[in-house]
Amino acid sequence: MVKQTVPDVVDYIVVGGGSAGCVLANRLSEDPTVTVCLLEAGPADTHPTIHVPAGMLWLMRSKLLNWQFNTDQEKHLGGRQLFWPRGRMLGGSSSMNAMCYTRGHPSDYDAWAAQGNAGWSFADVLPYFKRAEDQVRGPSAYHGVGGPLHVSDFRAPSPLTRTYIEAGVQAGFPENDDFNGPNQEGVGFFQVTQKNGLRWSAAKGYLGAARGRANLHIVTGAMAHQVLLEGTGQAGGPRAAGVVYQRQGQIHTLRARHEVILSAGALQSPQLLMLSGIGPGQHLQSHGITPQVDLPGVGQNLQDHLDVMVVHQGKRALSRGFTPQNILGGPWGLYQLLARGQGMLTNNGAEGCGFLKSSPSEPIPDLQLHFMPARIRDHGRDLRFMMGQGFSMHVCDLHPKSRGQITLKDKNPASYPSIQANYLSHPDDLAKMVLGIKQVRRIFAAPAFNADRGIELAPGPQATTDEQLAEHVRQHAETIYHPVGTCKMGSFALDPMAVVDDQLRVRGVRGLRVVDASIMPTLVGGNTNAPTIMIAEKASDLIKAA
Ligand SMILES: Cc1cc2nc3c(=O)[nH]c(=O)nc-3n(C[C@H](O)[C@H](O)[C@H](O)COP(=O)(O)OP(=O)(O)OC[C@H]3O[C@@H](n4cnc5c(N)ncnc54)[C@H](O)[C@@H]3O)c2cc1C
Known part of the structure; x- marks a missing residue:
């Protein structure tokens, strides 16, 4: 109380x-x-x-529980408000x-x-x-x-997340079971x-x-x-x-x-x-x-982590999205959660983590991955998109060089401040995002995903050149919530x-x-x-x- x-x-x-x-x-x-x-x-x-x-x-x-801010129009993201x-x-x-x-x-x-x-x-x-x-x-x-802060392993991870880790290893990245231990680099499960x-x-x-x-x-x-x-x-x-x-x-x-x-x-x-x-x-x-x-x-x-997603349609019914079997299984999921702290409702969305180097010459990981065993768009607000089978990967540039600012719109304390994130104002940041998409595509192309990989929904198979990938970033990148x-x-x-x-x-x-x-x-x-x-x-x- x-x-x-x-x-x-x-x-x-x-x-x-x-x-x-x-x-x-x-x-x-x-x-x-x-x-x-x-x-x-x-x-x-x-x-x-x-x-x-x-x-x-x-x-x-x-x-009620979310301030729901929006940035000002972002000049380097096609004028979008994020x-x-x-x-x-x-x-x-x-x-x-x-x-x-x-x-x-x-x-x-x-x-x-x-x-x-x-x-x-x-x-x-x-x-x-x-x-x-x-x-x-x-x-x-x-x-x-x-x-005071409990840090746990997942109790009911999706088989798709295990596939992601296997694919990451096949793509040449080390498996890592503790991103907060002696080495940050690699692919593995998050702790939560x-x-x-x-x-x-x-x-x-x-x-x-x-x-x-x-x-x-x-x-x-x-x-x-x-x-x-x-x-x-x-x-x-x-x-x-x-x-x-x-x-x-x-x-x-x-x-x-x-x-x-x-x-x-x-x-x-x-x-x-x-x-x-x-x-x-x-x-x-x-x-x-x-x-x-x-x-x-x-x-x-x-400063913030700008993030872009690579999304695939899935072939098997393993996704944690709003699929018919997950909707029908909702009451069972609730029972499992309340009775045993288990089941799909324990899912945080992002189960798989990766800290990668965009090129071997990088001294420390410069990209972070969040693997999601579901099709995600628009912060999970696009529920229709989540209804199909599939899986998604967020990739972000860990050390962006762009800088933005918070300013007042007026002196009314109830007004929201003006947010100019100024994403991609430094050209190196866009190049890094493009490299990130390429690394994710390498992982999704690995044999471990053969039984699950449907068509690429985002950026989509038509986006092949660096400029097409850069344009995808400008049109679709979002925050991963770290201002x-x-x-x-x-x-x-x-x-x-x-x-x-x-x-x-x-x-x-x-x-x-x-x-x-x-x-x-x-x-x-x-x-x-x-x-x-x-x-x-x-x-x-x-x-x-x-
Ligand atoms: C959707 C989302 C997903 C995220 N996912 C992760 C994740 O998985 N892992 C991770 O490590 N980080 C994640 N983050 C980021 C992380 O949660 C934040 O960096 C962290 O919580 C920031 O803590 P803070 O104390 O600075 O601010 P906050 O935790 O945001 O606290 C600020 C508080 O101040 C209150 N407040 C604001 N103005 C006033 C006022 N005028 N008067 C009184 N109260 C006021 C707000 O209501 C709020 O409760 C996520 C963030 C979001 C939004």
Whole structure:
């Protein structure tokens, strides 16, 4: 049961109850002498489709539990506006994501440290990945047990995913049974943030026991409008004294004795900073907001994994889509899930993973694959397309060079920010996507798929030249949901575009941090939920030590 009583003042205010916010709410309230309030715009995570992994399809369409952002027209993608789902509930995007558990490559974190971020090398952050984790396979040098985040193997994987792994090996890639172990490269099954076949979100893992603590207030339906700044003009800059938020049509002010922490995600943390007068001065003035702290990097440096799919029709009735046998088997699937945590409803959509090099000369994997034992189009919103037999592969460029930005449309806190992902603005990114399609085609052409491979539905057999594949990318690529970087961590001495320092403190403001996916200086080469949880685990120690 979520407590909804809100005091007027607490020690720490955490804005946003997503992957990072849930970790902070738990870790900071471990000390019974401090008070913590978690403000979440969305509702509690009670809807059954959150917990049943296959419910993700429904969440994609939900207007209550999914913010359903859209980018602006993307210049290099034929002017298309891309659909950007984000979770709007306790657990945030961890309550609607695909549950794939990967951390990226160790060198991603070493690069953060090399940019002047002390304490963020892989050796520094590995203990936080392990502290968060409850690994079903037991402890090891790379894995932890007993942490709040359950990491499991699939309980009922599709035979098509085994075929994918066999085909990947036939195409020359090593089999890998742990993408978070000593080697990232290869093909294999994902591990997932599930327990007993059900989703294990950050809310499940971190708020479960903490919900009952007297010193933790969790307030849902609370939309933060701005950070309350006091003492502008003082040495060290203004102080974050609290948060102004709206709940049930009323405007409230909650004050913070120690700190305000923004964990509203890579789109809304920078939006909140800008609404509070912290951001690029001219941009704020153009919307009638008086700049309190001129921070040019707020909202800049947006990075995401752009993704394109190769889809085949299937020959055998093995698909996990909306096929007649799966629809008829729905009640049996529900029984299996509820009684034994088994069956097709435990399916997260993407069972097979691959980290590949687009060419042998690449030092580390530069492409990621997500294999799906179903025909997928338009984020699973095209249900008619899913009705046939088939299988799909996502491929994305792990380290894109294109950079976008988040800006304000206006100063109304209820307005969505403007998202210019600026995908493919760097020409190397398009070339990488074309190489990715070619690698996927090699895997799908391998003998293991002979009994299942029907015609290629996307890009389609007519697309053979590099230019035809590039045009397919422009017309059909979509996000694989990993926006980061819009409140970049960096050294203020070296980087004028840094927004937070390596303690995640906002430059020029006292008592204010950003802790979520937006602080990543560069996008990690993998999925972003576990890295965001790691960031919040580490931040909780930094805050406690302050
Ligand atoms: C569809 C989808 C699939 C994904 N699949 C995977 C996957 O399989 N594996 C993986 O590792 N990653 C995946 N990701 C990405 C991963 O889930 C995110 O990177 C991660 O959850 C980001 O965490 P966060 O804390 O930065 O933001 P979020 O978890 O998005 O949390 C932000 C929270 O802040 C709240 N909020 C926003 N504005 C306000 C405001 N003004 N006031 C109060 N509250 C506010 C939001 O409602 C939300 O709850 C996926 C994401 C999506 C959307």
